[in-house]
Amino acid sequence: MIERQLTLIMENKPGALARVVGLFHQRGYNIDSLHVDPIKDLKKYEFIEKELDIKFHENEISKLIIKTTVADSLMRQILRQINKLIEVIAVSDNDSTYLKGILRNENLL
Amino acid sequence: MKLAGNDMLIQSLINEGVEYIFGYPGGAALHIYDAIFNQKDMQHILVRHEQGATHAADGYARATGKPGVVMLTSGPGATNAITGIATAFMDSIPMIVISGQVQSHLIGTDAFQETDMIGISRPIVKHSFTVDHQESIPKIVKEAFHIATSGRQGPVVIDVPKDLTNPDDLFDYEYPNDVNIRSYNPPVEPEESQIVRVVEALKEAKRPVIYAGGGTIASNASEELRELNDYIKAPVTNTLMGLGVYPGTDKYFLGMLGMHGTYQANMAMHNADLILAVGARFDDRITNTPEKFAPRAKIVHFDVDHSSVSKIIEADIAVFGQVKNSLKQINNKLKSESAIFSDDKYADWHKQIDVWRQEHGLDHDMYKNLDDSLPVLPQAAVQQIYQSSGGKAFVTSDVGQHQMFAAQYYHFDEPRKWINSGGLGTMGFGLPSAMGVKLAYPDEEVICITGEGSIQMCIQELSTCSQYKLPIKIFNINNLALGMVKQWQDMNYDGRHSSISYEDSLPDFSKLAESYGHVGIKITKNSELKSGIEKALSHKDKLVFVDIYVDPNEHVYPMLVAPNGSLKDMWLSKGNKT
Numbered sequence: 001m002i003e004r005q006l007t008l009i010m011e012n013k014p015g016a017l018a019r020v021v022g023l024f025h026q027r028g029y030n031i032d033s034l035h036v037d038p039i040k041d042l043k044k045y046e047f048i049e050k051e052l053d054i055k056f057h058e059n060e061i062s063k064l065i066i067k068t069t070v071a072d073s074l075m076r077q078i079l080r081q082i083n084k085l086i087e088v089i090a091v092s093d094n095d096s097t098y099l100k101g102i103l104r105n106e107n108l109l
Numbered sequence: 110m111k112l113a114g115n116d117m118l119i120q121s122l123i124n125e126g127v128e129y130i131f132g133y134p135g136g137a138a139l140h141i142y143d144a145i146f147n148q149k150d151m152q153h154i155l156v157r158h159e160q161g162a163t164h165a166a167d168g169y170a171r172a173t174g175k176p177g178v179v180m181l182t183s184g185p186g187a188t189n190a191i192t193g194i195a196t197a198f199m200d201s202i203p204m205i206v207i208s209g210q211v212q213s214h215l216i217g218t219d220a221f222q223e224t225d226m227i228g229i230s231r232p233i234v235k236h237s238f239t240v241d242h243q244e245s246i247p248k249i250v251k252e253a254f255h256i257a258t259s260g261r262q263g264p265v266v267i268d269v270p271k272d273l274t275n276p277d278d279l280f281d282y283e284y285p286n287d288v289n290i291r292s293y294n295p296p297v298e299p300e301e302s303q304i305v306r307v308v309e310a311l312k313e314a315k316r317p318v319i320y321a322g323g324g325t326i327a328s329n330a331s332e333e334l335r336e337l338n339d340y341i342k343a344p345v346t347n348t349l350m351g352l353g354v355y356p357g358t359d360k361y362f363l364g365m366l367g368m369h370g371t372y373q374a375n376m377a378m379h380n381a382d383l384i385l386a387v388g389a390r391f392d393d394r395i396t397n398t399p400e401k402f403a404p405r406a407k408i409v410h411f412d413v414d415h416s417s418v419s420k421i422i423e424a425d426i427a428v429f430g431q432v433k434n435s436l437k438q439i440n441n442k443l444k445s446e447s448a449i450f451s452d453d454k455y456a457d458w459h460k461q462i463d464v465w466r467q468e469h470g471l472d473h474d475m476y477k478n479l480d481d482s483l484p485v486l487p488q489a490a491v492q493q494i495y496q497s498s499g500g501k502a503f504v505t506s507d508v509g510q511h512q513m514f515a516a517q518y519y520h521f522d523e524p525r526k527w528i529n530s531g532g533l534g535t536m537g538f539g540l541p542s543a544m545g546v547k548l549a550y551p552d553e554e555v556i557c558i559t560g561e562g563s564i565q566m567c568i569q570e571l572s573t574c575s576q577y578k579l580p581i582k583i584f585n586i587n588n589l590a591l592g593m594v595k596q597w598q599d600m601n602y603d604g605r606h607s608s609i610s611y612e613d614s615l616p617d618f619s620k621l622a623e624s625y626g627h628v629g630i631k632i633t634k635n636s637e638l639k640s641g642i643e644k645a646l647s648h649k650d651k652l653v654f655v656d657i658y659v660d661p662n663e664h665v666y667p668m669l670v671a672p673n674g675s676l677k678d679m680w681l682s683k684g685n686k687t
Contacts (some may be wrong), residue, residue: 010292011292014239015227015237015239018228018231019231022231022232026232052291054291076419077416077419077420080415080416081416083415083416084414084415084416086235086236086256086290086292086293087292088292089291089292100291100292100293100294101293101294101295101296101415102294103415
C-alpha cells in the first residue's frame with residue numbers, strides 16, 4: 001500500500017465534489033488529502049479543449065487533487081469508477097489518464 | 110412558445126414520447142400535477158405508495174426497453190421511492206425520477222416536507238440534477254433521458270423546487286433536438302483488435318461457455334447472441350438477469366448458473382477453458398469464491414462499463430462497447446469462418462455436459478404428481494403455471510424461494526419476459542412491476558409469481574390494479590413462512606427458526622383480493638393445481654389472486670456451498686453435497 005495521487009478535471013458545478021467524495025466512501029476507499037480549485041489559467045488545459053473540440057471559460061472547470069492509500073490492484077478500479085462520474089472530464093494517476101472516457105497510457109494532467 | 114416551469118416539465122416528457130407517469134401527488138408537486146391535469150398525451154397512474162410507483166416504472170422499462178417515469182412530491186414522497194430507485198440502479202434499468210422540492214428560499218431551513226433528495230439518492234443514481242432555473246428544464250430533461258438510456262443504463266433524479274414550477278412565471282420553451290454532454294462519452298463500438306483476439310480464442314477453445322447476463326438484454330442483443338451461437342454452437346448459460354436472452358428451451362442452453370443455478374451450468378463454468386462473459390458482471394451469486402472461480406478458463410468480457418471489467422474476475426480479453434455492436438462485429442468475422450466451427454468441434458464437451466445433465470439436472474415433471482396425500486410442491490406449482498400459460502407470459506417475481514423456483518422452472522424463450530429484482534433483491538417488487546408490464550402490453554398475459562412474505566410488502570397496489578383495471582394473474586406460493594431465510598436457518602443455524610413465521614396472522618388472501626373487486630382462488634391439493642391455474646388464466650378481464658398452499662419444508666437446490674466453495678461445490682438436496 002502506497003500513497004497515490006489522483007488529478008481530476010471536472011465541471012465546476014454544485015454537487016460535483018460530493019459525488020467524488022461520496023464515491024470514495026461508497027466503495028470503501030479512504031481520502032488522505034483533498035484539494036480543489038476552480039481553474040482560472042486555462043492554458044495548461046488547451047490540449048483538452050483541442051481534443052474534445054470545446055471551449056472552457058474561466059472558473060467553469062475545477063481541478064481536484066486527491067491523495068489516497070490503496071493497494072495497486074485497486075487503483076485501476078478507482079480510476080474507472082471516477083471516470084464514470086458524469087461531470088468528470090479527465091482523471092489521471094501516475095501512469096494513465098481517462099480523457100472523456102478514453103484511456104491514454106500516460107499522465108496528461 | 111412561452112410556458113411556465115410546470116408545463117415545461119410536462120411538455121418535455123411529452124416530447125420524449127412518455128406514455129405513462131407513475132406517481133403520487135403532494136404539496137411540492139402541486140403545480141406539476143396541475144400541468145398533468147391539463148394535458149392528454151400521457152396517463153398518470155396513481156399508485157398507493159411511492160415504492161409502488163418506482164417498481165411499476167421499472168417493470169415498464171424492463172419489458173419495453175424504454176425509460177420508466179416516476180413523479181414524486183418532496184420529503185416522504187421522495188424517501189419512499191428510494192428502495193425502488195436502488196432496485197433500478199443495481200439492475201441498470203433506465204428510469205427518470207422527478208421529485209418536487211420545497212421552494213428555493215426554504216431549502217436548508219428544515220422546511221415542512223423538506224429532504225435532501227439529491228444527497229439521499231446520490232449513491233443509487235447514475236446521475237442527478239437540481240433545477241436551478243425554469244429555462245434549464247428542457248435541457249435537463251433531455252440530458253436526463255440521454256444519460257438514463259445510454260452506456261450502462263440507470264436511474265436519473267431531477268429535483269425541482271416548487272417556485273420554479275409556478276404557473277405564473279412564463280419563459281421561452283424550445284425542446285432541444287440534440288444532446289451533447291462534453292464530459293460524458295460511453296463506449297459504443299469495440300476495438301477491432303479485441304474482436305480478432307476473441308475469434309482466435311474461440312478457435313483454440315475446447316470447452317467454451319457463453320455466460321450472458323442482463324447487459325445483453327439492455328443492449329437488445331438477443332438476436333446477435335443467438336446468431337453467434339448459430340456459428341459456434343457452444344453451451345450457453347444465463348444469469349438470473351439474463352434469462353430469456355437465449356432460448357430457455359434450446360438444446361445448447363444449460364439453465365441459469367450461480368447460487369441456485371443448475372448442476373450442468375455450474376459444472377460447465379467450473380471446467381470451461383474459455384468463458385465469454387456477455388453483459389454480465391461476475392456478481393458474488395455467480396462466482397462463489399472468486400479465487401476458486403473457473404480455474405482453467407480464459408475470460409473474455411464484453412461490457413459497456415469499464416468499471417465492471419476486471420473488478421471481480423480479471424479479464425484476459427476485454428471488449429468495451431455496446432454488447433450489440435461487439436457481437437455484430439464478431440458475427441461478421443465468424444460468417445466467413447463458420448466452417449471452422451463444424452457441428453462436432455465441441456462434441457466431447459457437449460457429451461460431458463449431457464452426462465452432468467443426466468446425473469443431477471432439474472426434474473421438470475414434478476407437476477405430473479396428482480397424489481393428494483402429498484403436499485403441493487412449489488416447483489410443481491411453477492411448472493404447472495409454465496405449462497398452462499404455454500411459456501409465453503411475462504412473469505414478474507418477488508424475492509426468495511419462489512423467485513428461484515420461477516427462474517429454474519419457467520423456461521423463457523424471449524428476452525424482457527422475466528422481470529425480477531436481481532441485484533438488490535427487493536421484496537415487494539413483483540406486483541407493482543407487473544402493473545407497469547401490463548400497462549405496456551395490455552393484450553399479453555402478465556403473471557406475478559410471489560410469496561406470502563413479499564406480496565405483503567406492496568399489497569396496497571391491489572387497489573391500483575382495481576382502479577386501472579389491470580387483469581394481472583398473481584400466484585402466491587404460500588409456504589406460511591419466510592422460506593429462503595428459513596432454508597438458511599435450516600442449513601446454517603441447526604434449524605433455529607428465528608422470526609420467519611407469522612404464526613396465525615396471515616390474511617385470507619383470496620378474500621382480501623375479493624374485497625378489492627378481484628377474483629380469489631385457493632389451492633391446497635395437487636389435484637386442484639391444474640384446474641385452479643387454468644381457471645385463473647381463463648379470466649381475461651379480471652385480476653385473479655391464486656393462493657397456493659405449498660410444502661413448507663421445501664428447499665431450493667442446487668445451492669452453492671459457501672463460504673470458500675467453488676462453482677463445483679453444491680448442495681444437491683438436503684444432506685447431499687457434490
